[in-house]
Amino acid sequence: MLALAEQGAPEGTWLRAGRQTGGRGRRGRSWESPDGNLYCSTLVQLGPNDPAAHTLALVAANAVHALVAPLCCRTSAPAEAGAQGGGRAGQPWTPAFAGVRGGDGPGQTKIKWPNDVLVDGAKIAGILLERLGDAIVVGIGVNVTGHPTGLDRPATSLAAQGATDAEAGALLERLAQLFGHWLGIWRAQGLEPVRTHWLLNAHPAGTPMRVALPDGAVVEGAFDTLDRDGMLILRLANGDSRAIHAGDIILT
Numbered sequence: 001m002l003a004l005a006e007q008g009a010p011e012g013t014w015l016r017a018g019r020q021t022g023g024r025g026r027r028g029r030s031w032e033s034p035d036g037n038l039y040c041s042t043l044v045q046l047g048p049n050d051p052a053a054h055t056l057a058l059v060a061a062n063a064v065h066a067l068v069a070p071l072c073c074r075t076s077a078p079a080e081a082g083a084q085g086g087g088r089a090g091q092p093w094t095p096a097f098a099g100v101r102g103g104d105g106p107g108q109t110k111i112k113w114p115n116d117v118l119v120d121g122a123k124i125a126g127i128l129l130e131r132l133g134d135a136i137v138v139g140i141g142v143n144v145t146g147h148p149t150g151l152d153r154p155a156t157s158l159a160a161q162g163a164t165d166a167e168a169g170a171l172l173e174r175l176a177q178l179f180g181h182w183l184g185i186w187r188a189q190g191l192e193p194v195r196t197h198w199l200l201n202a203h204p205a206g207t208p209m210r211v212a213l214p215d216g217a218v219v220e221g222a223f224d225t226l227d228r229d230g231m232l233i234l235r236l237a238n239g240d241s242r243a244i245h246a247g248d249i250i251l252t
Contacts, residue, residue: 001041005135011045012180016172036145037157038168042179046134051191053129053136055230058198059186060127060138061111063178065201067171068142069109071163072119107161111202113223113232113249119161121251122147122154140175144168153250195226203251209234212248219244220252 001015017040020033033039046053110118117125124147128139143157144166158166186194203209207223211234221234224241232244 001043001137002130002132005043005132005137009043011043013043014040014172014176016040016168034146036168038142038144038171040172041137041139044136044138044183046136051186052229053131055191055194056136056138057115057127057129058194058230059182060140060179061117062182062194062197063175064117064125064127064140064142065109065111066178067175068117068124071158071166072107072109072161111198112251113202119156122156124156142171144171191230195230199226208252210250210252211244214246
């Protein structure tokens with residue numbers, strides 16, 4: 001996709017791999033990529049009035065959550081307009097477009113800052129942004145038919161959550177619709193409605209967490225909120241707040 005971007009590929013181009021031999025996540029980590037799971041990337045061309053590029057991770061997370069949550073939630077949480085991609089991009093966002101939230105029983109789906117979607121605390125999807133000039137490649141991986149084992153953190157898949165008929169190609173079609181919906185809101189209304197929706201479906205305020213910073217330092221605290229720029233605000237034990245711009249989050 002980066003090569004296509006360099007050649008002038010238009011925004012909205014999607015690529016899907018049946019499997020990957022060099023799949024990777026954040027900070028160069030390997031991403032196991034056997035047949036059956038969803039490995040895809042899309043292209044966003046930044047405009048002069050768009051929000052900050054890094055906030056496209058929130059756009060993608062909202063779309064992936066809306067894709068995964070209805071397939072994993074085993075409680076009677078009703079689908080709302082946003083989960084179906086409802087509402088026009090220029091129409092003011094309201095909580096009516098909040099979408100399917102993971103419910104309070106088994107199959108609870110939550111977004112984890114900055115780029116993961118979890119089901120019952122186990123990772124089911126990841127997001128990675130890469131930039132080439134004004135072109136942003138949004139990479140998304142979703143565990144559909146299988147998930148890795150023996151990791152330092154739990155993982156799961158749609159099949160393990162009971163969605164045994166889920167198929168990567170069909171999921172991509174739905175994901176493209178959902179991503180386009182949230183990208184339109186991001187462009188027309190700015191980051192705030194995207195951020196508000198993200199917070200509705202993320203780990204709640206007060207969730208204890210440990211943050212491994214890029215310089216190797218580790219900070220512990222509790223999730224407070226996202227600031228207006230999409231940065232994580234960590235509440236420290238002494239009551240102070242710290243803005244986290246980058247790091248690995250471990251929920252404790």
